[in-house]
Amino acid sequence: MARPKSFEPPQALEIAMKTFWRRGFHAVSIDDLISAMSLSRQSLYDTFGDKETLFAKALSQYENAYLTKEVDHVSSRQPGDRLFGTFAGWIRADDQAAAAGCLLTNSLAEFTDDRPRLRMIVGEINGNYESKLALCCRAAQEEGAIPNHKDCALLAETLLYIRHGIMISKRAGGGANVRAAQAAFAKLLQ
Amino acid sequence: MARPKSFEPPQALEIAMKTFWRRGFHAVSIDDLISAMSLSRQSLYDTFGDKETLFAKALSQYENAYLTKEVDHVSSRQPGDRLFGTFAGWIRADDQAAAAGCLLTNSLAEFTDDRPRLRMIVGEINGNYESKLALCCRAAQEEGAIPNHKDCALLAETLLYIRHGIMISKRAGGGANVRAAQAAFAKLLQ
């Protein structure tokens, strides 16, 4: 009963997410987004809200499309192998992520007190990811892949440090040194 | 033989550095810097150049005042103890760094291809830091504090991952979990 949209919101959001991922919140303008997403200015505001709201949605999309997939399947079967598979995924030189690192890591670095809303959202996503990582470790521990004396919450926090560090290195252009990272995982899980 | 400056360049640069450290390059405007540094617009441009040049100087100041001090004294005496002291420094909840993380880490996350000059400078500083860290490990190894079978270059890269991760966590507000970080260092240096 009205004119249909000339774009598909999920695809447009995906493009917005990748744009923010590559260049960051501050460095991307609304005009940049309009041309990348191929929609009109008004359509962007009507469909996704203002820049902060759009970023929040992009971040949520990133969480669903990337972060959750890294950890949510680990506990189901062969948690030890799957957890190592997750680590391998952190190291792997996927073209996209190799250049852009991780949107979560980047956002943790980017937002300060002057963007309280985004800062809080980003912090929550990071906390959720860490919690899930701890559950993965616990599952691997029950399977016997990680020794019982290990504190899984502590281990998850350490693994998250390494993940953030790897993502920073990828973004900086150097890529991740597979041997360095693998050696670290092997040691930490002893 | 002329009017003297009403500000002291080293102190002004220190303030600029801390401003960029806390808020990032993109989020800080020239007006922000002028009021923080307490000088006139023209004095800023005359003394420090444009925004990119000022940032480059601030980064160099950060390197000299913080990064170099972390690693340069390690090799001289008791390298093992001193290296652990450096790790302790990464974890310590210094008020300033706890809120702002590390300017190097933040900058690695912030600059992309659209700031090629700063990206390159930041990459070089990161590379220098990693090299020095490897030298620290080598010195500790010669002293017997690190086992001989360890590859110091690889170890330095891993330690740098953890450092970046800790700095991201500090900046995000959580601070660094002392036990998690210490456990990681102990394991990795075995």
Place this chain on the structure above:
DNA sequence: ACAATTATAGAATGCTCAGTCTATTACAAC
């Protein structure tokens, strides 16, 4: 065909940005 509804293009608004220009001011040497 017409009415109701929603999407679109693009102009307009008001603000902030980095960087420059101009006129004035404060000092040192003489």
Place this chain on the structure above:
DNA sequence: GTTGTAATAGACTGAGCATTCTATAATTGT
């Protein structure tokens, strides 16, 4: 005090920014 030199305050420029407004276009149900 006069002169030369450099620093300062603050107006100015032109571009870019996020966001809103307006007029037009494309649909669907009747």
